[in-house]
Amino acid sequence: MIAPGRRRWLVAGVGVPVLLVAAFLVGLTLTPTAEPTNPQGAVATASAAAPADADVDQTPDEPVPSAAPAPANLPTVTYDPAPGGFPADPATMDTVALTEGLHPTRRIAAYNAPGGKPLAFLAPTISGVEVTMPIAERRTGWTAVLLPSANRRLAWVPAGGYETVELRDQIVVERRLHRLTWYREGAAVRTWPVSLGQRGQETPLGRTFILGRTPPPQDVYGGVDIFALGSVPDDPDSVPTGLRGAHIGLHTWYHDRELGKSTTNGCIRLTPSGQRELLAEVRPGSSVVVVEELPEPPPTA
Template identity: 70%
Template sequence: MPAAAPAPPGLPVIDYAAAPAGFPADPHPGDTRPLTQGLAPTRKIPVYDAPGGRPLAFLAPTISDVPLTVPIAQRRTGWTAVLLPSANRRLAWVPPTGGWTTVALPDQIVVERRPHRLTWFHSGRAVRSWPVSLGMPGQETPLGRTFVLGRTPPPEEVYGGVDIFALGAVPDDPDAVPTGLKGAHIGLHSWHDDDTLGRNVTNGCIRLTRGAQRLLLDRVPPGTGLLVVDQLHTPPATA
């Protein structure tokens, strides 16, 4: 088992701002298999660029006062790879030195860009599907695996009065985002009307009906994996 190098105390703590550079790319960003376990830090823990590699940052138990659970994507020689918060298609490696617990993640959300469809899976079975609006040209909804980071109250009336799911993903091109959304994560949220469902009109977020958002808020816990693909090879058959 590769040993973990001591982490300098001055390393950055990953928060809502963009994660530090240097973490490895997710080797399977479009993998449709659900991520069924999450890692929840119980104290500040160092994360590395590889098993036995360089410590680059710390993960804390919370981000912006929201408890943090990150999906486990891979295990190797005693080390655990998790999807990195505040970054797209990046992994962080956690050594087997404690400071975290595992959490069961029975749900998965899959978003297909071409048919503009979101499907909620539970225990591997498709439960419900809904039409969604996605990112406009130049601000496309990022492809790949991410996860539900946490929920936040709607900041404006246009969100339909329903809480927002902030995702671990950020815009692929931060400079293309309007000034008022600089630094924001990709969100899963409702809107004040459903007139634009099925179209590419957002700043990268995933927009669905208020009823669907309320159901997901009630049933889907933080840490749940969310996968964005162009299209599934086999359309989901909902129960």
Template identity: 65%
Template sequence: MAGWRRVGAAVGVAVLLGGSAYAGWALTPSAGSVGQSGDPTVAPTATLSAPLAGESIAPAAPAPDDLPEIDYDPAPDGFPRDPDALDTTALTRGVRPQRRLAAYDAPGGRPIAFLMPTISEVELTIPIARREAGWTAVLLPSANRRLAWLPPGGFRTVQLRDQIIVERVPYRLTWYRDGVAKRSWQVSLGQRGQETPLGRTFVLGRTPPPESVYGGVDIYALGSVPDDPESVPSGLRGAHIGIHTWYHDGELGQRTTNGCIRLTRSGQRLLLDQVPPGTPVVVVDKLPTPPPTA
């Protein structure tokens, strides 16, 4: 097992990788990430502070200053379940916080924690799951199948063109753009007891590979975490699920990881080149109809 390490001034974080291996490292700061200004995969941002015409807005209770901040560690309890966790309908808008935002358990509900503009020095882009009573629900970072509700103001929105769908039964990852399947790859997934978590999440950021076994290709850290933290080795506690490659392809189509999603080096390079942070990821058992790229 490799220990925690830091890259530049970024904060060290952990991602679940292949087999029983563990590595700690830093997410690449936003200036070096894909999907930034000038990237054709991302549309210009626009404010979403004003309510829709005639929309009644549920008032927001004041948030105490001592609420926890949502970071790379597991998110605080109390946030509601995502009622559409297995819905593969593309989420096409994302939130980018411009300041510290109070995150609530419902429109007009109870404040639980603060959502920050960055996590581990990476600019945060979170898919929007729904809107209600003038409020916006986003997929909660560092948690599985949970939503955070935001009142109007303090954030901007960005169009999300891409989507990744992972099917556990056929061991398949498919990349979509503007609702069209572009490529599919066979993948390795979580072993028994450490299954790749089902549900909607998103690409939190990317990080350099810590060791040569990861094929020399950057890794995506997702917003999701192990469903059962006690099932993974002690060195993996607090780690996130990752999408990455491996030094060989002999385990594709098998359950050999600690929950991560492992694909070919060429596939990972293509995703890194085309798919920006904030991109929604949905893990399901199987799609009703295989994508045309399968």
């Protein structure tokens, strides 16, 4: 049983008995992350983020769809599975980096389309951790973000009640090659081999993002903090009972013998040194894209 107000924050990897792993996860809480440092020799920073109500597709005469009032009894998106009805992310497999994030400064309503139906509220924090969601699309007066606690879904929000932040980093995971690459402003910085989800519990494909970080619950995680992602298992019933309701995580393990293999319950495992580097450099809100394999670049003349 999980005590009221507590959460399971990670889908753990196999390698220790399921009941033991489940016990480790009980009561985990995300912790705020310090601003990432800027390593010497890093790529020059990108231009400043656009204003909150900027709109790349806006035309002067295009009307702004009005936002219907949101009923006060709508659910608030938390670490638990997000409510249904939100639209699919039409570019979920797109590996073009998302360079802006949206952080609510108050509770704001999330809609299923510009001028559509309000389905839930997005809060500034989830379990006390500040939430930044990558901006995936803009239309006149409306902004779409990747929805937390759901896979491959967008939420549309009208102007107001949020601020935008610059996102310099992106993580791309290739399932077929068991490879993770960290990009900064479009340039590859580091690549590591990773362990991924086993058959029936595959690491979910598509775009998600780093929701926050949590301390390692036990020594099996190698003593290194864990990134909890916005995604959840595609088939929640396929994971061990003790992990139901958990999120996909990016973390290390107490040994590296399974790197390059599919052995986890859906999580992404990499080396301790790689995880420490990502924790130091990549801020929450940064996008993570899981694909089967990146296309080979065209040959040069």
